[in-house]
Amino acid sequence: MTWFAKAAAVFVAVLAVVGAVAWVNFVDRYVAASDARMQIPGNVGYHDVTIPAITSPDQNVTVGVLFELRNPSGIAIDIMHISYRLYMDNLTDTRPFAEKSASIFVVPGGFFPPGIGYVVGPHTTALVWGNATVFGATQPTQLERLNVTFGGHYYPIIDASLVYRVHDTSIVERVLGIEFPTPQGGIVPYGS
Amino acid sequence: MDREIVRRGLIEAVFVVLAGFSMGALVVVANFAEYGLWLSLDVGGTIIFVALAAGIAIGLRLQDAEPQFLVLAGFVASSIAIVIVVLSVYAPVFAGVVPSLEALGPSDSARAVIIFASLFLIPIHLVGCVAGYALADFLAPEGFRRGRAPERL
Secondary structure, three states: OOHHHHHHHHHHHHHHHHHHHHHHHHHHHHHHHHHHHHHHHHHEEEEEEOOOOOOOOOOEEEEEEEEEEEEEOOOOOOOEEEHHHHEEEEOOOOOHHHHHHHHHHHEEOOOOOOOOEEEEOOOEEEEEEEEEEEEEEOOOOHHHOOOOEEOOHHHHEEEEEEEEEEEOOEEEEEEEEEOOOOOOOOOOOOOO | OOOHHHHHHHHHHHHHHHHHHHHHHHHHHHHOOOHHHOOOOOHHHHHHHHHHHHHHHHHHHHHOHHHHHHHHHHHHHHHHHHHHHHHHHOHHHHHHOOHHHHHHOOHHHHHHHHHHOOOOHHHHHHHHHHHHHHHHHOOHHHHHHHOHHHOOO
16 A cells, blocks of 8 residues: 555544544534524523512612523523513503503513623523613603502513523524413512 | 455445545534534635545545546545535434424525535545546556556557
8 A cells, every 4th residue: 555545544534533523513512502492482481570569659669570591401501681571461451462552561671691691501590680670750650550550469561582692602592472471369569 | 356355445435434424524514603613614615625635535545446436436425425414404303302493493595505515525526536546646656557558658
């Protein structure tokens, strides 16, 4: 066998080893990222919603929404932001939500982590607060819309969206329409 | 004698398969750079360089073979590469994590482009094989050179 045939054999072998290592790395991340993209939309929801009692017309009210994000995949994800629109349902208004939404909208809110985002590791669950604040002194209309209770309970409607990135990739996904299922009896004002 | 031919053929077949696998693997890795991979490659450069280099290597290895076997080896290696690309693109489906790739979003055309671009491996790899075959003839010692016999010139 000539020297160049041996050199060619070594070259092909090295190319194959490099290709195999790179390919295994690719398949691992590609499958894990695809798994995450499939599973995240069904694994984001609400853990708790806290709305304090409103006692004065110029009160600053901070609404807290605790989001729960489970990451069942084998790759970490970065929460880039969770944003939501807070509505306070008026049970006496029997129009469909689409028609009355403009009149019951209170404020937007969300969770906006700095930097690359909030990292949720593989097979872990994250709980993050997304707050919204109503400044009573400057937002009297919003405070009035927020302060709608029935039987002393709030009936909030929250429509959230999540933007996340698969960790260490440039794959950014959006989960829209994360709706808060208001409990049957509404929400008891926090601190009342 | 026959056993020696079979043994040599099997060894060369292994190198053809390795060349095909490495071409397919590197091309697919270059196409999915957004997954933050260990190796970051340019798609066009990878298709040209890897196909040519692997082809030259196979051509150098098959210096004693008939030209038709060289072309066959080139086709087999590039076909293996294309199969690797297609299997890799559909890896999440085969792994059972998604029912179909459409579930990941409307990127059918992007996947089609990846598979279509991998078809360029065939001609480039064949050119590499022929170049390697010619190079082997040029590099070979005097007594090992192919070509027409002097009396037929």
